[in-house]
Amino acid sequence: MDILQLLIIGTIVGSIIGLGAMGLTLSYGVMKFANFAHGDFMTLGMFLAYVVISDLGWGTSPIGNFSFGFGLIPAIILAILGVGCFAIITDHFVHRHLRLRGSGIITMAIASLGIGIMLRAVIQMIWGPTAFRFTTGINTALTLPGDLKIKPDQIFICALTLLCTIGLYLLLYRTQLGKAMRATSDNSELASIAGIDTDRIRMATWGISGGLTAIAGIMLAMQSQLRFDTGFTFLLPMFAAVILGGIGNPWGALLGGLIVGITQELSTEWINPGFKPGVPFVLLIVMLLFRPRGIFGSSI
């Protein structure tokens, strides 16, 4: 395929990885542990949206050239709320206790892995092992100059990523909450001494991280399909993006996501597409070898 065409696909996949990685890096920065359930949070978001779109059948008639109708808006809202609440609840019942006991980041990471396994099992119990699609209709690709093709849905994915990034920027740099979150991420003890309610900040972080992940999940489901393990297999590219950009740095994570996505797609020009899952791993290892703190440096 044309390199430029691969570049376009890479940007789309990269946007999805980047958005998911922004959520992952936020919780990594504030909570200090790697959340191995993040991929499954993503799957939860997809399926919550799928319930609204397919099972409830709200607003399914397509808008313009897109494959989805107005039903996508309540679907996105439900997914954000659902995943955000799930993240907050699991933190309340599991991670909070471990934190109070003074458990290390490794213990918390293992707990998150357990939560991920449970969530994946429940999703498989409800929806089974089959793959679903949001819409059955064909999303006709637009032809750009130079015979490049892009689907309207894919333009929507990139636009939504941009919108979420701007939203996150405003939240982190223009609100009191964002300032407190950044302070907690930099040094939670100092933040707590300065009078910041770090428990509340953790809750907010889980909510925002979950929300971003949910949106990324919906975009991934639009781009491909949804299955109980879609999010889990997406975990490695997201972690690679987080480490590429530096842990705790959302802009780094977005850039890291784009790098991972574009490299992954471009690699198919030269190597067997079956090796695509290995690309984020190679990027991760190269980064860990030469610059383990990430492109922009990490907060922890």
Next chain:
Amino acid sequence: MDHQYEKNFMAIPDSVILVTLIGATNWGVGFLTTVAIFAIVALALNLQWGYTGIFNFGVVAFFMIGAYTSALLTLPPPSKFESHILGLELPVLIGWFSAALAGGLLALVIGLPTLRLRRDFLAIATIGVATIIRSIANTTEGFVNRGSGLNGIPRFLDNFTNASDYKWVLLVIMIVMLSAVYFGLQRVTAAPWGRVLRAIRDNEETAMAAGKHTVSFRMQAFVLGGAIMGLAGALWAHRTGSISPTAFNDLFGTFVIWTMVMVGGSGNNKGAVIGALAVGFFWFGTPLIQEDLPDILGTRVFQLRELTVGLLIVLFLLFQPHGLIREKPQVSRFITKRKNMYQQLD
């Protein structure tokens, strides 16, 4: 099952008992053989995680590398319906040895860039390794016969008995291997080497201050653990006779092993074996009662099993972080001897 056969089967209650008894024995022998292999993997993970605090989320990758290495070395050259490399018809023991080497080598490759960094980086790096190895096995033409897998892997010592008694030979082989690994690990973990590992796990800075090259020790433990996992993979391959990429999934090969170590109690070898028995019994036992469960549970028994594995990890972390068997604070026999000696002097 044939209908006529089923009728006859029901008519003779005595033989039913006999048949179930034989069935139970068969199941028990198969179960113990499998659990012995799993216990070896759990012991290896316990060396990495329980003793050294190395966070390996890619256990199944080492297991798979070992299984494929040994299979490729011991299989006959590929027939015209298969396409894989090697096929050297080497003795099974050489296959096992090479499997351990391959597992250790994989550990070295992953450990070099990650072990000197934050502890969770290794976990992040290992979580994807199995997926990548599976996809390489699945897509590369003429490498390991892709999705069809390798079949007819030779058995070890199968000219010893007839086919129906071979299961006992297998069981003995596995128990011998498990004992060898167990006592070997027991020896090295009680030795100064193992005590350094525990010091690194509990406080790396202090261990460093005591002049220990901690990264090197962590690498040694990671490589030794990886080698044992590779060996276990080879034992598995020669037990089942056929392997394919999909069989090595993360749940069965990594997360169940983690649950075994968490449940049994990390940081002691007895715990790993007991955890393997307990979790293994649950894991392989639940499909047997599938038909007796109410439909709503019975049809979802595999997902329920998966759910329980996740739940066990979380519950043990929260309520029983030391597992069923607590780690002994003191492992060296010399210290006890010394103490007794001093007491006698006093």
